[in-house]
Each structure stands twice: as C-alpha cells, then as structure tokens.
Amino acid sequence: MEKLEIERSRFKTFFLILGAIVFVIAGIFMIKSSDTDLFEKIMGGIGILFFGAAIPIGIKKLITNENALVLSKRCLIIEPNSNKKHVLPWDKIIGFEEIRIKGAKIINIKVSNPHEWVNREPNPIKRKMMQFNLNNYGTPFNITSTGLNVSHKKLLENLNSFLEKQS
Numbered sequence: 001m002e003k004l005e006i007e008r009s010r011f012k013t014f015f016l017i018l019g020a021i022v023f024v025i026a027g028i029f030m031i032k033s034s035d036t037d038l039f040e041k042i043m044g045g046i047g048i049l050f051f052g053a054a055i056p057i058g059i060k061k062l063i064t065n066e067n068a069l070v071l072s073k074r075c076l077i078i079e080p081n082s083n084k085k086h087v088l089p090w091d092k093i094i095g096f097e098e099i100r101i102k103g104a105k106i107i108n109i110k111v112s113n114p115h116e117w118v119n120r121e122p123n124p125i126k127r128k129m130m131q132f133n134l135n136n137y138g139t140p141f142n143i144t145s146t147g148l149n150v151s152h153k154k155l156l157e158n159l160n161s162f163l164e165k166q167s
Contacts, residue, residue, distance in 0.1 A: 002072070002073060003070065003071065003072045003073070004070070004071040004072075004158060004162070005067045005069075005070050005071075006067060006068055006069040006070070006071070006148055006149060006150050006155070006158075007065060007066070007067050007068065007148070007149045008061055008065055008066070008067075008068050008147055008148060008149065009147060009148055009149040010062060010065055012146065012147045012148070013058055013061055013062045013147055014062060016054075016058055016146075016147060017054075017055060017058040017059060017062065020051040020052075020054045020055045020058060021051075021055060023047050023050075023051040024047070024048050024051045024052050024055070026044070026047065027043075027044040027045065027046075027047035027048035027051070028044070028048065029044070030043065030044025030047070031044040031045060031048070061147075064081075066080075066081040066082075067080050067081060068147070068148055069143070069148070069155075071158060071159070071162045073165075073166070074089060074090065075087050075088055075089045075090060076088045076090070076093065076109070076159070076162070078141070078143065084123075084126065086117075086141065088109065088111060088141065090162065090163060090166035091166065092111050092112050092113075093109060093110065093111055093112075093163055094110040094111060094112055095110045095163065096108065096109060096110065096156060096159050096160060096163070097110060097139075098156060099137065099142075104144065104146070105144065105145070105152045106142050106143070106144050107142060107143050107144065107152075107155065107156055107159065108137050108138065108139045108141070108142045109139055109141040109142065109143065109159075110138065110139050111139060111140070111141060114134050114138075114139055114140050115134070117130065117140050117141070118130045118131050118134055118140050143155075
C-alpha cells in the first residue's frame with residue numbers, strides 16, 4: 001500500500017453538530033431558568049460558548065470533508081489540509097498505544113524526542129495541550145476514530161501496518 005487517506009465521516013460529523021446544538025440549547029435553558037443559581041448560569045454560559053464555537057467548525061468540516069489522516073510510505077500526516085498539520089516521519093514514531101479515557105478509545109502516538117515536538121509548536125495554546133498530553137500520557141500526539149470514516153480497530157491496524165513496513 002503506497003498511501004492511505006482517511007476521511008472524516010459525514011454521518012458522525014453531522015451527529016456531533018447535533019449534539020453541540022443540544023448543549024447550546026441546554027445552556028440557554030440554564031441561563032434563562034429562574035430557579036438556577038449563579039454557578040449553573042455560569043456553566044450554562046460556558047457551555048453556550050464552547051459548543052456554540054464547535055457548531056461552525058463542525059459545519060465547515062461537514063461541508064469540506066477533507067482528509068483527517070494520510071498514511072504514506074514516508075510519514076503519517078495528521079490534519080493534512082489545515083494549518084495545524086503535523087507531519088510525523090515513520091522513523092520518528094516508536095509505536096502506538098491504545099488507552100481509554102471514560103470509555104473513549106484513544107491511540108497515543110509514541111515518538112522519539114517528544115519534547116522537541118512540543119517545543120516546535122508555534123501556537124502557545126496547542127503547545128500547552130501537547131505538554132499536557134506529554135505529562136499525562138507520555139506523548140504529545142494522540143488520535144481517535146471518533147468522527148473518522150474508519151473504526152478504531154481498523155485505524156490501529158492500519159497505523160501498525162504502515163509502521164511495520166518502515167521498520
């Protein structure tokens with residue numbers, strides 16, 4: 001296999017957008033309800049801001065339906081069509097590890113010299129998130145099949161297959 005492009009699932013993306021809309025509506029009811037306390041009103045406002053911002057992002061991803069991952073003979077590319085693209089050469093990838101957080105399956109991408117990757121990130125917010133991942137999970141990179149057009153099991157199989165071919 002020369003190259004494998006993994007797209008986002010339009011079906012899953014659509015339902016993620018619907019979920020965000022439900023949380024925005026719940027946030028509005030929390031703010032408008034007269035019997036909620038200040039803490040609940042603040043949480044409602046935070047929910048509206050967070051999930052409200054996720055809606056246009058989700059709609060953009062639904063319309064463009066770009067690749068989320070590209071696996072090639074030379075490298076793994078995360079978010080290949082965006083400005084937050086990460087190109088991970090196979091010789092820098094040590095392996096993949098599956099973890100579960102609250103039932104969600106996540107694939108950690110173990111890389112050599114992870115601090116180098118964190119220090120290379122120009123965006124301070126993304127750098128902090130990568131540092132958090134590194135401190136808690138031992139790697140700055142992780143991916144999940146949520147929203148992708150592939151199952152978690154198949155994604156992990158493809159990643160391991162491409163890594164083995166490069167070893």
